[in-house]
Amino acid sequence: MLSFTVRSFFQKLVTLFFISIISFLVVYLAPGKPSQIDPLNPKFTPEDLVRYRKEFNLDKPLYVQYYLYYRNLFSGQLKSWKDNQPVMDKIKERVMNSLWLFLVGTLITWSLSFPVGISAALRRGSFFDRFSTFIAYVLISIPGFFFAYILIELVVRAFNVPVIGMYTFGMAKADFIYRVMDRIWHMVLPSILMALGGIALLSRYVRAQMLEIIHQDYIRTAMAKGLSADVVYYKHGLRNALLPFVTMFGLILPGLIGGSVIIESIFAWPGIGRMAFEAILARDYPVILTINFISAVLVLAGTFISDLLYMVVDPRIRL
C-alpha cells in the first residue's frame, strides 16, 4: 500500500508536468493575443506594443516564457496583466467566495441524493420511485440558467429578499445577526441551484447502484441469516453500494472551479469560476494559466484521494 501510494504520487507529479506544458500551449495557441488588446486605442502606438511585449516577456521564445511563468508562479511573483495584482492573492480571495457555495451545494447534493436514491431503489415501482424519477428527469432537462431566473422571480416576490451578489451593500454596519441572515439569503438560491442538477444525477446513480446490489446473492444470504430488512439493506447492501461513489467523491474537488461559472455569472457571485471566465475574455494569461494549474492539481488530488479511499473501503483492492 505504501509503495502504491508513493508510486501513484510521483506518477501524478509527472502527469502534472505534462498538463502544465499542454495547458500552456493551449492558451498560446488560442486565437487572439494579449498585445492586441485594444488596437483602436489612439494612445496605443507600435512602440507601446513593443514595450508591452518586452515587459511581459512575450518577445521571448515559448520555452523561456514557460520557464518564467512557472518560476514566477512557484515563487509567488506572478502578477495579473490586467491590474498588476499578485495572481495568487486574487485567486485566494475568489476561491474563498466560491468555497462557500461549493461546500453548501455539495452538502445538499450528497445528503439528499442518497436518501432519495436508496428509498427509490428499495421501493422500486412505488409512487415515490416514479415521482422521484420524474422530478430527476425534469431537473436534468431544464437548463440551470432558466431555472435560476424562475427561482429568482419566485423567491424575490415571495420573501422579498435580495438574492444577487454575495451580500447587500451598506450592511457592513448592521448587527451581526442581520449580516449573517443577509449572507445566508444570498447563498440560498445559488447553492440550491448548484445542488439541484447534482441531486438529479446522483440520486439516479444511487438508485441504480442500490438496485444492482440488492439483487446480489450475498443479500439473500444475509436475509437467510435472519437479519432484519434494515440491517440487510443498510449494513450489507449500502456498504457495497457506496464503493463506486468513493471514486466520485474524489472527483467532485475540481467542481470547486469549473462547476460554478454559470451560476456565479447569473448571481454576480464574485467567485473563482467567474474570474476564470473574465480572465479568458481579457487574455489575462497569468490568471488563466494559474487557474488551469490549480484545476489540474485538484483533479489529480481528487483521483489520488479516491484511490486511497478505495483501498480503505474495498478489501478486495490492495495495491
Add this chain to the structure above:
Amino acid sequence: MEPILKINNLKVCFDTDGGLAKAVDGIDLEITKGATLGLVGESGCGKSVTCLSILRLIPSPPGRITGGEILYRGMNLLALPDRDMQRIRGNDIGMIFQEPMTSLNPVFTIGDQIKEVIMLHQQKTSSEAEELTIRILDKVGIPSPEVRIRAYPHQMSGGMKQRVMIAMALSCNPEILIADEPTTALDVTIQAQILELMQSLQDESGMSILLVTHDLGVVAGMASHVAIMYASRIVESGSVGDIFSNPRHPYTLGLFSSIPVTGKRGGDLYVIPGSVPDPLSFPEGCKFRPRCLFAAEQCTAEEPPLREIEEGHKAACHFSKTIDKYVWKEKTKTASFLISDEQHG
C-alpha cells in the same frame, strides 16, 4: 416418525411480462427428523423456489406464495409475522446456496459474517461469539481458523467459501439445513469433500437436510428419501430404495436411462424427447405428456395427482401401476440402464 417439516400444497407464482408463471404448483414434501430428503429435478423445475419459499425468501415482487402451508414443528411458516420468521431463519433453519463465490459479502471478513448470526440469535458477547466462530470454522475443516476469521471472501477458494457458508448456516445448530445445489459450482473432488462434511455434521448433530440437486449420484450417496420434481410438480417420491430400484414414473425412468453407466459399452444413451415446458404455457393435463412414451387420452384430460403406489412410494402418473422398469426396457430398448436388479430392495 413425525416429520419436522411438512409442505402441503405449496403454490408459488411469478408475475412476468409474459403473464403469470407457476413456478411451484401444489407440491407436498415431508422431511423427517435427522433424515435427508433429496429434491431432484432439471433447471427451472422449481427446486430453488421451493427452498426459498421455506424461508420466505422469494423476491417479491415479482414472486408470491399463492397457496398452501409450510409446517415447521406444526407452525405454519407462511402465516408467521416477519419478526418471528427472522428468528427462525439462520437459527432453526439454515440455508446454503449454489454459488459460494457470490454468496458471501465481499466487504466483511468471514469471521464477522459468521459472528453476526451467532450474536443475532444467541445471547453471546462479541468475544464468545468469536470463540464459537473459530470452533465452527475448525469443525468445517478450515485450516488455522483463528487466522482465517480475519480473511475476506476473495482470499478464499470456492470450496473454502462453501465451507464458510456451511459454518455460517450451522453456527446456531439449526434443526434443518436447506442445501440448494451446494456442490454444483465446485469441482468434483471438492464436491465429494463438501458432501462428506455435510454428512458427518449431520451424523453429529442429528439435523435434517433438504438437499437440492440435479445429480442423482449425489442423492444416492446422501439421501434417505427422494422427491423428483418436473415442471413445478413432484412427479415421484419415496425412499432412495423405492426410487432407485423401482421407479414408476416415465420421467424418473427417462432420467435413469439417460445416465451413462461405467463398464457398459455399445448402444446409444436414452434421451427424453422434447424439452422442458415453459412455465408460462404448461401443456394441458399431465405436464410430462408431450414428452411421454405412454401418453394416452386420459393424460390430456386430467392431470394425475401424486398417488401412493406402495407404502411410502408415490407417483403422479395415471399408469404408474402398470409402468415399471421392465415395461420401460421393453418399450425403449435402451442398452444401458442404471437401475440394476441387484439394487432392488
